[in-house]
Amino acid sequence: MASAAASQCYSYSSSPAAWALRQGGGGAARVVRLPSRRRFSVAAAGGGYDNENREYVIVGGGNAAGYAARTFVEHGMADGRLCIVSKEPVPPYERPALTKGYLFPPEKKPARLPGFHTCVGSGGQRQTTEWYKENGIEVLYEDPVVAFDGKTQTLKTSSGKMLKYGSLIISTGCEASRLPAKIGGNLPGVHYIRDVADADSLVSSLGKAKKIVVIGGGYIGMEVAAAACDWNLDTTIIFPEDHIMPRLFTPSLAKKYEELYQQNGVKFIKGALIDKLEAGSDGRVSSAVLKDGSIVEADTVIVGIGAKPAVSPFEAVGVNSQVGGIEVDSLFRTSVPGIFAIGDVAAFPLKMYNRIARVEHVDHARKSAHHCVETLLTSQTKAYDYLPYFYSRVFEYEGSSRKVWWQFYGDNVGETVEVGNFDPKIATFWIDSDSRLKGVFLESGISEEFGLLPQLAKSQPIVDKAKLKAAASVEDALDIARSAL
Numbered sequence: 001m002a003s004a005a006a007s008q009c010y011s012y013s014s015s016p017a018a019w020a021l022r023q024g025g026g027g028a029a030r031v032v033r034l035p036s037r038r039r040f041s042v043a044a045a046g047g048g049y050d051n052e053n054r055e056y057v058i059v060g061g062g063n064a065a066g067y068a069a070r071t072f073v074e075h076g077m078a079d080g081r082l083c084i085v086s087k088e089p090v091p092p093y094e095r096p097a098l099t100k101g102y103l104f105p106p107e108k109k110p111a112r113l114p115g116f117h118t119c120v121g122s123g124g125q126r127q128t129t130e131w132y133k134e135n136g137i138e139v140l141y142e143d144p145v146v147a148f149d150g151k152t153q154t155l156k157t158s159s160g161k162m163l164k165y166g167s168l169i170i171s172t173g174c175e176a177s178r179l180p181a182k183i184g185g186n187l188p189g190v191h192y193i194r195d196v197a198d199a200d201s202l203v204s205s206l207g208k209a210k211k212i213v214v215i216g217g218g219y220i221g222m223e224v225a226a227a228a229c230d231w232n233l234d235t236t237i238i239f240p241e242d243h244i245m246p247r248l249f250t251p252s253l254a255k256k257y258e259e260l261y262q263q264n265g266v267k268f269i270k271g272a273l274i275d276k277l278e279a280g281s282d283g284r285v286s287s288a289v290l291k292d293g294s295i296v297e298a299d300t301v302i303v304g305i306g307a308k309p310a311v312s313p314f315e316a317v318g319v320n321s322q323v324g325g326i327e328v329d330s331l332f333r334t335s336v337p338g339i340f341a342i343g344d345v346a347a348f349p350l351k352m353y354n355r356i357a358r359v360e361h362v363d364h365a366r367k368s369a370h371h372c373v374e375t376l377l378t379s380q381t382k383a384y385d386y387l388p389y390f391y392s393r394v395f396e397y398e399g400s401s402r403k404v405w406w407q408f409y410g411d412n413v414g415e416t417v418e419v420g421n422f423d424p425k426i427a428t429f430w431i432d433s434d435s436r437l438k439g440v441f442l443e444s445g446i447s448e449e450f451g452l453l454p455q456l457a458k459s460q461p462i463v464d465k466a467k468l469k470a471a472a473s474v475e476d477a478l479d480i481a482r483s484a485l
Ligand SMILES: Cc1cc2nc3c(=O)[nH]c(=O)nc-3n(C[C@H](O)[C@H](O)[C@H](O)COP(=O)(O)OP(=O)(O)OC[C@H]3O[C@@H](n4cnc5c(N)ncnc54)[C@H](O)[C@@H]3O)c2cc1C
Pocket: 059, 060, 061, 062, 063, 064, 065, 085, 086, 087, 088, 094, 095, 096, 097, 098, 099, 143, 144, 145, 146, 171, 172, 173, 174, 193, 194, 195, 219, 220, 310, 312, 313, 342, 343, 344, 345, 359, 360, 361, 362, 363, 365, 390, 391, 392, 393
């Protein structure tokens, strides 16, 4: 956790559950009884602060905030109590859509808001601007928090608003890593994709583009490159590793996907580093220059080289030195009582694997938000026990010759056994030295098969490697693994 010294400068009672918010600038305090018998005192309306709802404040209006809001509503604890402070002009939405349905060409009915506001991703109500209003949730749009004072429990926004909180949930997510401006990282035509504004800007470029370069072979790179195929663009992906999705895929698995991209006309330049991006006479990006001196022409460049946790201005709450992000315990509590962190920005104990982790995936955003708010509003003390889960869906546009959808659960450690030929299924099993199944990947499964994956990854059965290797099909391999449960 963050050092005790860091938390000493904050004022709180000895019992986090009874943490009292100091009154600011007069006004009678209102004492709210919570189901968990926790008692918070919050300043009454007025008092010189710019938020009406002061009991619970969420900073960041992204995926996790949307799911947190839903949990507050489910507990009847949102109305008049919850304020969300957002950098974006729209309510929380399902961010993964931005590199998927959002990038369909105009004639293919691209996803647009409010179609993918939270919580459509998990089958919940569509949380539009009206939903927040109807549920008494105050949302402050386009006004990021720029300063935080834990002693007075106040926040300052970029427009100069002063906000008060009783309990604070930090859900600021991540920001895209950028190429330095001095090597052309800010040139017109160079895109990063994190929010709807970024996606709109990219769509506008794709409409005019002829040659695009995608920098990075991870999620963002692969999803944007797949989308570009539907726009019939000359597309080159450049990355320093030997294959795509290096943090998850084995070389053999990656090869299958790379071949599909190549069949769609995408070119790969592997093992390559960008020296600089150059501008043409119009000032717009015109090429990528590689470290070996070679030049790849491009009128549009999409950079997908990772993301950094958006910890500012909350560094004093405690940042984990290994994984970055605001450090929390298994209930999403930071070292400062009354302050929580969820989603991409939270560095939390990954109980199953006994390590501190940050997980930049929507499933964790949803689950961490729910777990945190349950902790805050009820007497829940159950430790968060997350099973890592990643997925992607690409080439899903109308007329695509081959759709791709895969899921992975668990830990990609140990020896691998691959079954299937990507015709359309393929599965990879990660097995440790004790023959325990640690992780499992499946492409193009049916829902029953995908449903088996978390069971396998969670219970980590001892499997017969030889039998798995000899499996005649992906279905057989899954049956063999199932029988080990
Ligand atoms: C393009 C893209 C595609 C993705 N695809 C997938 C996928 O296929 N599968 C998957 O599992 N995951 C995917 N992810 C990851 C997933 O979207 C994130 O894990 C999830 O959005 C995290 O939720 P969050 O609320 O923690 O952060 P976010 O959803 O990023 O929300 C954080 C919000 O906080 C705001 N903010 C930041 N600082 C401040 C501040 N100081 N004041 C106020 N507001 C602030 C940001 O503007 C943002 O609105 C994708 C992410 C991106 C960007």
